[in-house]
Amino acid sequence: MAGSALDTTPEVDSSPEEARARLVDRLLADGRIASPEVEAAFRRVPRHLFAPDEVSVDAAYADDVVITKRGPDGRATSSISAPWLQAMMLEAARLQPGGRVLEIGSGGYNAALIAEVVGxxxxxxxxxxxxxxxxNARAALDIAGYPNVQVVQVDSATGWPAGAPYEAIVVTVEASDIPPAWADQLAPDGVLVVPLRMRGNTRCLTLTRDGDxxxxxxxxxxxxVPMQGAGANPVTRRALRGDDVTLRIDDPDTRSLDLDALTPVLDGPRVDAWSEVTVPPATSFESLHLWLASQPHPYGLLAVDRDRAVDLDPQNWVSCPALLTGDSIAYLTIRQLDDTTWEFGARGYGPHAAPLTQHVVDLITVWDRDHRHQPGPDIRVYPTGVTIPPTRQPQLLVPRHHTTTAITWTAAGDHR
Known part of the structure; x- marks a missing residue:
């Protein structure tokens, strides 16, 4: 009788052609691929040839990242990005036939996609x-049939002036700053696509020249994966409550706090406050994280071990926004009200937990009223030494060595 015995037939991977076709169809259906040129590139380039040998065909063509190298601490140092993100970045770069393109951060697959589009x-x-x-990138490109893609070992912060100017520069590592070489090597009407880390929050920005x-x-x-070499700027990591919680800090003002005083606070009594701001399931609210990071207040991100610290209940177990004082912490949390509704709140610990927690709730309320349904903040990157125009709007300045990033939030009624 059908179903009366276990099926012991081993699972067999799809063929590369079948897996690739499914991936592209999904990217099209999800709106990640918008142009026929990018679609054609994804249909042609054999992604599995750029993955490590132990990665199956189906895993290579999943819409997910593929790790290609790890450091001594186990953290990834190189990867093939998720296809949805690669498609978005290629569309954002506005690639044209005959164009000159610099990719910063190699692996081979993304460069092959670019080569297909520029021809x-x-x-x-x-x-x-x-x-x-x-x-590895050179070898895989040759096997896949892209010998004309140039692969160079050099510190990414220097760019590659020999091929400049570039109509597009596509950065595939996390950067905390924009080295002068990147802007110098960009054509006047060129596009710089870069994952820029701003106070711990990384956004892939599509940047174009705008005066200075x-x-x-x-x-x-x-x-x-973060940039290495001259452009490296690792975040500060501090263990809280043993190894159950890691606090990540990405700005000098917060690093100046006495973090030792924060180490025991999560073992103390807690304070919860709720905002009455709700969200349905499977709804993006990523602008809330950047809004909380944009406040003139010491700030960090919590990573919490879900198995050993379930009582902390952060909104995001991997990267949860938190406001800090020298002896207290309050972070974003969320609770389920019913099958279709979740409510944002804050949870705090330490002597000043009550006012700090209420402050987070007040910020959630302002975000909901003024920014939740807006396009997001205005983000501009200024070379160090250039005067940044003053504004009455909420603004975060992220100073780095070469640049200062200005993140300005315009309220609903102030949008043109």
């Missing part, structure tokens, strides 16, 4: 600081 008259250069990654600075025309939540 035989175009020029694609991919650079990386890691000799292993460069060698760069202005973002698009911003997408993303995650990438």
């Amino acid at each position: 035989p008259r175009g020029m694609v250069t991919s650079i990386d600081i890691d000799s292993d990654i460069v060698a 600075h760069l202005t973002a025309t698009d911003s997408v939540l993303c995650g990438f």
Whole structure:
């Protein structure tokens, strides 16, 4: 009788052609691919040839990241980005046949996609600081049929002036700053697509020249392996409550706090406050994280072990916004009211938990009223030393070595 015995037939991977077709169809259905040129590139380039040998065909063509190298601490140092994000970045770069493109952060697959779009008259250069990654990318590109893509081992912060100017520069590592070489090597009407880390929050920005600075025309939540070499700027990590919780800090003002005083607070009594701001399931509210990061207040991100610290109940177990004082912490949380409704709130610990928690709730309320249904903040990147125009709107300035990023929030009634 059918179903009366276990099916012991081993699962068999799809063929590369079948898996690739399914992936592209999904990217089209989800709106990630918008142009026929990018669609054609995804249908042609064999992604599985750029993945490590132990990665199955189906895993190589899943809409997810593929790790290609890890450091001694186990953290990823190189990867093939998720296809949805690669498609978005290629569309944002406005690639044209015959274009000159610099990819910063190599792996081979993304460079092959770019080469398909710019065609035989175009020029694609991919650079990386890691000799292993460069060698593997070169080998995979040759096997896949892209010998004309140039792969160079060099510190990513220097760019590659020999091929400049570039109509597009596509950065596939997380950057905390924009090195001068990138802007210098960008054509006057060129596009810089870069995952920029701003106070711990990474957004893939589509940047174009705007007088003496760069202005973002698009911003997408993303995650990438961090930049190495001269452009490296690692976040500060501090363990709280043993190894159950890690606090990540990405700005000098917060680093100046006495973080030792925060270590025991999560073992103390808690304070909860609720905002009456609700959200249905499977709804994006990523602008709330950036809004909380934009406040003139010491700030960090919590990563919580879900198995060992379930009582903390952060809104995001991997990267949860938190406001800090020298002895207290309050972070974003969320609770389910019914099958279709969740409510934002804040949970605090420490001597000043009550006012700090209420402050987070007040910020949630302002976000809901003024910014939740808006396009998001205006993001501009100014070279260090350039005067940033004053504004009455809420604004965060993120100073780095080479640039200062200005994140300005315009209330609903102030949008033109």
